[in-house]
Amino acid sequence: MSKIKLKFKKRTNESYIIYCEPNIVNSIPKYLHKHKFGKRYCVITDNKIQKIHGNNLQKLLKQNNISAEIISVAPGEDAKSLENIKKICEKLIKLGFNRNDCIIALGGGVIGDLAGFVAAIFMRGLAYIQIPTSLLAMVDSSVGGKTGINLEELKNILGAFKQPKAVFIDSLFLDTMPKAEIQNGLAECIKYGASLDKRFFKYLEKNIPLIYKPEKDSEYNYNQKVLNKIIEISIRLKSRVVQIDNKETGLRRVLNYGHTFGHAIEAASKHKIPHGHAISIGMCLINEKLVRDKILKNKDAQRIKQLLDNTGLPTSLPDNIKKSDLLTLMKSDKKNKNRGQINFVKIKKIGDFILE
Ligand SMILES: NC(=O)c1ccc[n+]([C@@H]2O[C@H](COP(=O)([O-])OP(=O)(O)OC[C@H]3O[C@@H](n4cnc5c(N)ncnc54)[C@H](O)[C@@H]3O)[C@@H](O)[C@H]2O)c1
Structure with a gap:
């Protein structure tokens, strides 16, 4: 496996590891138990990825005694909207999530940006981890902590820098990508x-x-x-x-x-x-x-x-x-x-x- 550590000089608490290995997804429960990123987890994903990978991930976490909820949005660029941010935050409140909990962004760059932004603003910020499923998200958007939301036609006009606690890159997800x-x-x-x-x-x-x-x-x-x-x-x-x-x-x-x-x-x-x-x-x-x-x-x-x-x-x-x-x-x-x-x-x- 390759482990790439991202270190930010003056902000050691923002440093994190990018784990990169085929099938790493099955080891994620082990890492969550070890690092305790949150007491409870909420997977944010899109409806398409939920069906092919999200439900399996939720099952895997639960089998390993990790509390995991799932929130899903319609796929596509339009998902990066303030309406979705509001809906997701309302659901998190309903589920009783707070700053001790952790968000899991499971999806392409759209989900990474959306879930990362929620993690940056919900209760002034809670932990999140990235599990990118598209190649673009694996090689680019999941790394570096930029998040972006669209305002009508204005792409990524709202956003925040929010570093994840860890990134898990499993290239086997790509076997379902066109x-x-x-x-x-x-x-x-x-x-x-x-x-x-x-x-x-x-x-x-x-x-x-x-x-x-x-x-x-x-x-x-x-x-x-x-x-x-x-x-x-x-x-x-x-x-x-x-x-x-x-x-x-x-x-x-x-x-x-x-x-x-x-x-x-x-x-x-x-x-x-x-x-x-x-x-x-x-x-x-x-x-x-x-x-x-x-x-x-x-x-x-x-x-x-x-x-x-x-x-x-x-x-x-x-x-x-x-x-x-x-x-x-x-x-x-x-x-x-x-x-x-x-x-x-x-x-x-x-x-x-x-x-x-
Ligand atoms: N934050 C950053 O640094 C950064 C950098 C580059 C791009 N971005 C953003 O990333 C977005 C584009 O990301 P994208 O190209 O991943 O688009 P996307 O997230 O819309 O994913 C593309 C499509 O592939 C599907 N998909 C994803 N993983 C899949 C899988 N494993 N199997 C089958 N289908 C899968 C999704 O459901 C979606 O329909 C843009 O919004 C862009 O602004 C952000």
Whole structure:
């Protein structure tokens, strides 16, 4: 098993371990007994994941004498709403939850953001742990303690930094994920390679085609060895950045490579384009600009585009979105340092970023 410890220098009480191993889910009761994150637990999940994994987890916890309730919401981006926050908090009150208890976020990035936000605000904060079930959540959203809630069209406009007590990453959950969702998560992994680590980028070029087994029923039959390595390296890369800059005041902004265009694309599509697809196009658009500005060599831009293409990700804007539509949206991006001035994360070659 690989254990990655996330240490925050001045806040030792916020440090936590990311456990990463196939089938780790069966050992979770052992860790909950050992660390006593809460007296009682409430699994927050979506209806789809509840059926395929949530009920089993609740059963497993109960069999091991761990008190576990379950609260479930409809799946999808719309779940990250204030209405759901209210409903979940009301249910927690009804169930008698308090600061001594612990929330378990079981699901993709949507559930991680929703449950993490509830954990940040319910009774001014209670403990939570992350059990990500989508690739995107495993390699990105479950690590680093950012939570986000949407206000109508405004994505992640509300949020809090709330570090989990632990993260359990079990790649076997991915056996129930459609290929399109795996591809969505791989966009973030390619982002790590392209901006932070050229060796990882090379590994992805060689190994992404090996994720999908060639057998007949291959949709849900992934190469666990490759997936595990990709997950582990991605988490190590993200952890390194987040440990240095927990609150995104400097270095952490590098994780937004491809995201300035990406967020604008998501907004222009009214969030119909999934996050991974949007940042895939976003990486290609910023690279085109960097090539024009003679910062990045065309050869490197083409290699990144090729890898995204080979992964099955989109690399250009759909016909119904124009580049000019993106400009206004990018000017109002909440991550801009000065109002109206667009901040892009740049790379000068594969694995080598520039922050301004
Ligand atoms: N907080 C952060 O740092 C951060 C970082 C990146 C993205 N995000 C957020 O993450 C969200 C996107 O996450 P996502 O792509 O995981 O989307 P998601 O949570 O909507 O999951 C995608 C779909 O896959 C399903 N699913 C999840 N795990 C499954 C499994 N094992 N088997 C079958 N189906 C499964 C879900 O029910 C959902 O229908 C966005 O809201 C984005 O803003 C947050």
